[in-house]
Amino acid sequence: MSFINLFRIALKALQRNKLRAFLTMLGIIIGVASVISMVAIGQGSKQSIQKQLSGMGSNMIIIRPNSNVSAGARLDATTVQTLTMDDVKALQREAPHLSAVTPVMTTKGQAIYGNNNWSTTITGVNTQYLDIIRQWALQDGVEFTDRDVQGAAKVCILGQTVITNLFPNGDNPVGKYIRFGKVPLLVIGTLTAKGESAFGQDQDDVILAPYTTVQERILSTIYLQNIYASAVDEASTTAASDEVSKIMRVSHRLKPTDDDDFAVRTMQELINTFSSTSQLLTVLLAVISGISLLVGGIGIMNIMYVSVTERTKEIGLRMSIGARGVDILLQFLTEAVLISITGGIIGVLLGITSARLVTYFLSWPTLVTESSILLSFLVCFITGVFFGYYPAQAASRLDPIEALRYE
Amino acid sequence: MSENKILELKDIRREFRMGSEIVRALKGVSFDVKAGEFLTIMGSSGSGKTTLLNTLGCLDKPTEGTYLLDGVDVRKLGRNELAKLRNHKIGFVFQAYNLLPRTSALENVELPLMYNPKISAKERKERAIRSLEAVNLGDRLGHMPNQLSGGQQQRVAIARALVNEPVMILADEATGNLDSRTSFSIMALIQDLNAQGKTIVFVTHEPDIASFSNRTVMLKDGKVIKDSPNENRRSARDVLASLPTTEDY
Numbered sequence: 001m002s003f004i005n006l007f008r009i010a011l012k013a014l015q016r017n018k019l020r021a022f023l024t025m026l027g028i029i030i031g032v033a034s035v036i037s038m039v040a041i042g043q044g045s046k047q048s049i050q051k052q053l054s055g056m057g058s059n060m061i062i063i064r065p066n067s068n069v070s071a072g073a074r075l076d077a078t079t080v081q082t083l084t085m086d087d088v089k090a091l092q093r094e095a096p097h098l099s100a101v102t103p104v105m106t107t108k109g110q111a112i113y114g115n116n117n118w119s120t121t122i123t124g125v126n127t128q129y130l131d132i133i134r135q136w137a138l139q140d141g142v143e144f145t146d147r148d149v150q151g152a153a154k155v156c157i158l159g160q161t162v163i164t165n166l167f168p169n170g171d172n173p174v175g176k177y178i179r180f181g182k183v184p185l186l187v188i189g190t191l192t193a194k195g196e197s198a199f200g201q202d203q204d205d206v207i208l209a210p211y212t213t214v215q216e217r218i219l220s221t222i223y224l225q226n227i228y229a230s231a232v233d234e235a236s237t238t239a240a241s242d243e244v245s246k247i248m249r250v251s252h253r254l255k256p257t258d259d260d261d262f263a264v265r266t267m268q269e270l271i272n273t274f275s276s277t278s279q280l281l282t283v284l285l286a287v288i289s290g291i292s293l294l295v296g297g298i299g300i301m302n303i304m305y306v307s308v309t310e311r312t313k314e315i316g317l318r319m320s321i322g323a324r325g326v327d328i329l330l331q332f333l334t335e336a337v338l339i340s341i342t343g344g345i346i347g348v349l350l351g352i353t354s355a356r357l358v359t360y361f362l363s364w365p366t367l368v369t370e371s372s373i374l375l376s377f378l379v380c381f382i383t384g385v386f387f388g389y390y391p392a393q394a395a396s397r398l399d400p401i402e403a404l405r406y407e
Numbered sequence: 408m409s410e411n412k413i414l415e416l417k418d419i420r421r422e423f424r425m426g427s428e429i430v431r432a433l434k435g436v437s438f439d440v441k442a443g444e445f446l447t448i449m450g451s452s453g454s455g456k457t458t459l460l461n462t463l464g465c466l467d468k469p470t471e472g473t474y475l476l477d478g479v480d481v482r483k484l485g486r487n488e489l490a491k492l493r494n495h496k497i498g499f500v501f502q503a504y505n506l507l508p509r510t511s512a513l514e515n516v517e518l519p520l521m522y523n524p525k526i527s528a529k530e531r532k533e534r535a536i537r538s539l540e541a542v543n544l545g546d547r548l549g550h551m552p553n554q555l556s557g558g559q560q561q562r563v564a565i566a567r568a569l570v571n572e573p574v575m576i577l578a579d580e581a582t583g584n585l586d587s588r589t590s591f592s593i594m595a596l597i598q599d600l601n602a603q604g605k606t607i608v609f610v611t612h613e614p615d616i617a618s619f620s621n622r623t624v625m626l627k628d629g630k631v632i633k634d635s636p637n638e639n640r641r642s643a644r645d646v647l648a649s650l651p652t653t654e655d656y
Binding site: 319 | 441461462465466486491493494495499501505507508509510514518519521522523524528544567571
């Protein structure tokens with residue numbers, strides 16, 4: 001029997017019982033729609049995380065002091081003081097893949113202006129930080145200069161959140177003196193709003209100052225907390241981070257057998273970490289949706305068995321007028337696959353629609369990929385064949401005599 | 408003239424195993440059917456009639472004996488070859504019509520040809536229409552079975568049996584579900600087909616129906632007890648004409 005005839009017979013059989021065919025399909029529709037929309041949500045969040053990270057400068061390299069062993073006890077990274085200005089200078093001098101290097105000194109404290117005060121973070125950096133590493137523009141005023149850095153000048157640049165809290169009346173902060181703890185600082189500039197980071201941190205809740213100012217006047221230390229560097233471009237990030245490791249090991253005079261006493265992290269690694277996390281999310285969602293597809297498949301199997309029993313007489317007739325077992329098998333198999341594929345098409349459309357609706361109403365980012373559509377179709381086809389096969393085989397093995405007399 | 412013989416049955420035996428007991432449904436049945444014959448097989452229930460019908464229709468194979476259908480030894484064939492044989496050589500007509508529901512008369516008649524890959528869709532349709540015209544249903548092509556009377560449904564079934572141009576039409580109580588007037592008209596149709604040269608084997612338990620054929624084989628307890636030509640063969644058309652017409656019918 002030709003494929004077209006099989007298809008026509010299957011279509012006719014389904015048309016005979018439209019509601020039942022639709023309800024059977026519904027299992028598959030829900031399964032596929034949930035696969036498509038869940039994967040779309042997973043993919044969308046993955047993409048948006050990647051985008052936010054790139055916005056932070058995905059060619060950024062962060063060097064931290066590593067945990068260190070002191071008298072047998074492994075100390076936590078914040079207690080370790082291994083980074084110095086010598087490292088920064090070595091990196092600036094010897095790393096061709098780096099476009100900028102800055103020490104980063106961070107501490108929390110109380111910022112005070114008049115009768116307003118605000119608990120915030122002061123970040124000490126050099127002049128390259130804003131332009132090259134964070135690509136962050138000023139809203140007003142000027143940046144501090146190398147001369148300010150050398151002289152540990154008492155100047156600062158304020159983030160928008162700090163401005164809102166210290167200057168609730170809307171005064172222009174530029175030219176005013178604020179205090180950070182006991183240190184008076186002249187506000188020379190304000191930053192544009194950057195908003196929340198991908199991690200939900202308020203990036204505008206910050207005061208920027210020359211690192212020397214933070215180091216000497218607030219923290220009173222000669223060590224550095226972090227070093228931020230920027231690779232010339234994203235592609236050379238990995239090469240740059242290897243380079244940084246080598247230079248740092250030389251600079252710290254580590255023996256080949258020693259562990260690194262610093263950690264080099266690239267944003268690339270961060271992106272990968274997040275990607276794999278949301279990959280996990282995608283897989284999880286896909287598995288959950290896959291289960292609903294499985295349930296749909298069992299629905300098909302159930303209905304096909306009912307259908308075979310119900311149409312025993314028809315099967316007997318077909319056999320008596322010359323249908324072979326394989327003809328009957330293919331007929332029922334085609335029917336099952338037709339249900340699953342039609343369900344799949346409707347499911348894909350519904351899935352895309354619901355992904356759009358999620359984006360529209362909840363403003364969750366979603367991304368419907370071609371591979372997820374293709375995969376759903378494939379799974380549908382396999383579901384149809386797999387769950388349709390046993391009922392179809394049962395039909396094809398019927399004895400024509402008994403099938404004809406079946407009441 | 409063995410070429411003339413459509414069916415040759417030699418000492419056909421059929422046994423069924425029911426648990427530990429062996430039921431012998433056919434205990435050595437032998438007869439031949441020549442081309443163009445109209446044969447009735449009669450017998451009360453339990454006589455082996457149904458088993459013989461299944462054997463003749465290649466739905467079942469005999470335990471022992473030889474059955475040649477149009478020169479082909481049925482016992483040697485496998486399931487698929489039997490299906491092909493049924494498709495090419497036999498036209499079935501059943502008591503319950505066995506039309507596919509919600510499927511037009513035309514498509515029901517096309518059905519046997521669907522299982523014959525050599526026939527194109529166009530030829531299939533043409534032959535189905537011709538077949539339906541042969542049973543005087545040329546104007547009912549698109550009707551569904553539930554839109555047709557019992558007699559009309561049985562005529563669709565006969566058209567379906569004819570469409571493959573089989574060597575034999577095998578009818579199983581084909582008039583059993585019909586009132587006498589309709590059954591006579593069906594018999595008239597079958598007699599016409601026989602007159603056109605079709606070989607017909609008709610299984611029934613009604614002697615009344617058997618009288619329309621030209622030969623009767625009587626079965627009892629799995630054996631042939633009588634095999635004789637009908638002396639006074641009746642014409643179904645005449646019987647139909649002689650029936651009193653009632654107003655409320």
